[in-house]
Amino acid sequence: MQYAEKHSQDPLAAGLDTIRIEQGEMMPLFYVDDPTAVPLAWYDKNPDLTAAAVKRHKNWTAVYSGPGTFSPEFPRALAAEAGIRPVGPLNDVTVAGNGIVAVHAAVPGSKTINLAEKVNLMDLSTGQWVAFGTDRYTFFMKFGETKWFKIAK
Known part of the structure; x- marks a missing residue:
């Protein structure tokens, strides 16, 4: 059915x-x-x-x-x-809170993180700052890959 x-x-x-x-x-x-x-x-x-x-x-x-x-x-x-804007991309696993956003790619491709305010983002796997003063960050992921980001104001 x-x-x-x-x-x-x-x-x-x-x-x-x-x-x-x-x-x-x-x-x-x-x-x-x-x-x-x-x-x-x-x-x-x-x-x-x-x-x-x-x-x-x-x-x-x-x-x-x-x-x-x-x-x-x-x-x-x-x-x-309910007025809630999802942080992570559709069809992937996203965990967000306490200044951290993690995305696990269930499907490969371009991903976008949407944040409620403009922030700086650090890729925690490399220790590199990847975005400054932004409320959106787009990046590519392979299937099964997980990326962790630190959010800093």
Whole structure:
């Protein structure tokens, strides 16, 4: 089973139309049955059943996903709605905090770190300062490579 070809216009629907889901007689086990929720995705085999939905409240937002699977775009869309700008590149592993940013390349290629303010960056594997007074830093990584950066103001 996968998500249906129907597409939601809601920005939170990013990444919900291409994920494979378990199949079987009992599928889907869960679906959204709340007429006040905004549908984000529907089941492929039964497009009348809502697979994922969002319900926005005054001070919080509820998201339900029956299949429980989604692509990396979905949590990024959730973060954007909450006003959080992801630091690391899509499809890679990023850990950030306490003046350190680490990126592990799950896919090779050009990577960009996005920071909330202009800073200086030191590549901790070489000890070299690689960027000064910037809120974005772009670099190349091989598959499986990990880079660690120190953030200094």
